[in-house]
Amino acid sequence: DSGVTQTPKHLITATGQRVTLRCSPRSGDLSVYWYQQSLDQGLQFLIQYYNGEERAKGNILERFSAQQFPDLHSELNLSSLELGDSALYFCASSASLGEFGYTFGSGTRLTVV
Amino acid sequence: QQQVKQSPQSLIVQKGGISIINCAYENTAFDYFPWYQQFPGKGPALLIAIRPDVSEKKEGRFTISFNKSAKQFSLHIMDSQPGDSATYFCAARGILAKNDMRFGAGTRLTVKP
Numbered sequence: 001d002s003g004v005t006q007t008p009k010h011l012i013t014a015t016g017q018r019v020t021l022r023c024s025p026r027s028g029d030l031s032v033y034w035y036q037q038s039l040d041q042g043l044q045f046l047i048q049y050y051n052g053e054e055r056a057k058g059n060i061l062e063r064f065s066a067q068q069f070p071d072l073h074s075e076l077n078l079s080s081l082e083l084g085d086s087a088l089y090f091c092a093s094s095a096s097l098g099e100f101g102y103t104f105g106s107g108t109r110l111t112v113v
Numbered sequence: 114q115q116q117v118k119q120s121p122q123s124l125i126v127q128k129g130g131i132s133i134i135n136c137a138y139e140n141t142a143f144d145y146f147p148w149y150q151q152f153p154g155k156g157p158a159l160l161i162a163i164r165p166d167v168s169e170k171k172e173g174r175f176t177i178s179f180n181k182s183a184k185q186f187s188l189h190i191m192d193s194q195p196g197d198s199a200t201y202f203c204a205a206r207g208i209l210a211k212n213d214m215r216f217g218a219g220t221r222l223t224v225k226p
Contacts, residue, residue, distance in 0.1 A: 002156060002158065004156070033214075035216075041218065041219075042119075042202065042216045042217055042218035042219050043157070043202060043216040043219075044216075045213075045214065045215075045216075056213065090156050090157070092156070100145055100147070100162060100206075101147055101159040101162060102159070102214065103159075104149075104156030104157045104158065105156050106154065106155055106156050107155075107156050
């Protein structure tokens with residue numbers, strides 16, 4: 001167990017729907033990162049939060065949004081889902097900005113049908 | 114967007130052999146080069162990392178070689194074991210944006226018994 005908890009592990013939903021993915025960072029970690037991993041693709045950075053504030057945005061679609069709550073857990077909201085959004089979504093955490101290495105959760109596998 | 118290019122996409126090695134995975138980056142604005150190991154159904158886990166002021170780092174059977182002038186770095190797995198079968202990602206972290214971690218596309222390693 002890496003200490004980063006992601007729920008749910010699997011999610012199947014229809015096109016056009018909206019889902020919320022949840023991430024609890026490792027105890028003491030202030031920074032949360034979201035990544036998307038499509039089939040046979042690398043890890044695409046979506047967004048980062050540090051202590052409740054958005055710090056960086058990557059290739060995140062406008063249909064996607066995220067937030068980090070006062071207890072430091074984070075949620076990634078995906079709306080108007082398309083078939084192409086089917087992927088593994090990983091959350092990672094680190095103790096501070098720029099800390100060497102991230103700790104990844106086990107991911108949420110999203111299937112859009 | 115700066116890329117980290119990783120090769121090969123897949124690799125099959127016999128037990129006891131040496132596995133070599135290569136990565137190259139396109140600019141010099143990176144200051145930390147980690148490698149992550151991902152088993153099926155799990156998130157990536159930090160395996161080993163190197164700073165650009167060092168040409169080689171070894172941890173057990175895993176060695177990173179770094180060539181700053183060529184902007185290349187590689188992972189060598191000595192005495193490869195079936196348990197090493199996983200997907201390996203190289204990454205590079207931006208100097209100016211410490212939260213900017215770029216990942217390679219991944220290499221799927223299979224070690225045959």
